[in-house]
Amino acid sequence: MNALVEHRVFDHVPLDGTIGLEDLASKIGWEPAVLVRFINAVLVQGIFEEPEPRVYKHSASSTAFRDDAMRAYYQLGYVSLTAINRISPKCVPNTSKVSDYLKIHAPRDVYDPLKSPFSYSRGAEGKTYYQLLEQDPAFSDVWHKGMAQAAPFNPVLGMFPFRDMKEAVEAEPERAFVVDVGGGRGNALVDMMKECDGSFGAPMVLQDLKEVLQGEDPVRIDGVQVMPHDFCNEQPVKNAHVYYMRKVMHNYYDDKCRTILRPIVEAMGPTSRLLFGDMILPETARPGDDALPFYMDLRMLMIGGTERSEAQWKQLLETVGLVIVKIWRLPGAPHQATIETRLRGK
Structure with missing residues (x-):
């Protein structure tokens, strides 16, 4: 909200009529793909309206922020927040400086x-x-x-049915069942093995950087092979039944994601699956919708990443030769999902 107030977004939306995303972004000097992430986060609160995709008009709530007195009242509270941040930086997240960042950086620096x-x-x-x-x-x-x-x-289970892999894995137990790429301390593999009551006789492999797996507190999990690996390098485990990446892709923009994905795609066999445990950003933001996906998207913007809609996922994956087989959504929280993919044409 402070970024939208300080960059006078509310003033550039006409009181009578609408304005498109590209035009609005041009007026304030932002990347359109960045501005939409901020607007989505307030649309779910009833601030602005979106009569058609990427076209905005004022709501009763957003009109108030064109008033200098209302704007000053809001900023008084924000100044108090940043004062606390100067006294005790741990109390307030560094998102408080994003408006200043956008004032002095080139539009594409955010990427x-x-x-x-x-x-x-x-x-x-x-x-x-x-x-x-x-x-x-x-x-x-x-x-x-x-x-x-x-x-x-951010659950692992309740979406893709790992237990249903039993017949395929037992038929080819020499192939790794699951390779968890960038899997941290292996919590996801532990959950999978609980669901499957083991690994159906095939290897379970945990990959992450050496300092993560073999640091001061080395990772040791019964039934799991711990394998230090940089996911930008060649994937050493070939033709696994499942390659799995949980909460990895949202840390990066598309160019870096392609660098990470290509070694896995090259290692996949005709029946290999690559699963992504990640968030699906809704295509639209409406008042009363769950705000969490849009707030998470802004958090990822802060650290150099992005949440993706279904269309954005499809576009990214197709560029590395993957097709989406099915999106397994979590009941009650459809923005949480496991995206099942295979090699194109397989």
Whole structure:
């Protein structure tokens, strides 16, 4: 909201009539693909209306922010928040500086992981979010503990039926059942083995960077082969039944994703599946919709990534030779999903 207020987005939307995304972005000097992410996050709160895709008009709530008094009242509260941040930076997330970032950066800088809003907020441009994470032990500890607490909200099970792989895996047990690429400490594989009561006699492989798997607290899981691996390099496990990536793609924009995906695609066999445990961003944002997907998208913007709609997923995957077989959505939370893909033509 502060970014929209400070960049006078409310003033550029006409009181009577509509304005398209491209025109509005041009008036404030932002990338359209960035602006839409901010607008979606307020549309679900009834701020602005979207009578047709990517076309906006004022609602009763958004009109109020054209008033200088209302705008000043809002910013008074925001100034108090940033004052707290200066006194105790741990109290307020660094999203408070994103408006300043957008004032002084070129529109496309947001796509450069070395110039992310988060890096800017830390005074550390030239380093990625994950480099900063690992060089700050206190921050890293909070992050890893936070991810563990968030796991129940990003479930592995209840979507793709891993247990239904039994017949195929038992017929070819020499092939790895699941290769969890970038799988952290292996929580996803543990969940899968609980559902399947084991691994159907085939290997389960956990891959991540050496410092993640063999650091101060080495990962040890019964029935799981721990394999240090950089997912930008050649995939050493060929023709697995399932390659699995959970909450990886949303950390990066498409160019980097293609770099990560190509080695896996090259390792896949005719019947291999590549599953993505990730979020599906709704195509539209309407008042009363679940705000979480749009807020998560803004969080990913801060650190150099993006959530994707179904159409955006399809477009990305097709560029590396994958087709979507089925999207398995979580009952009650359809934005959480497992995307099942195979090689094109297989």
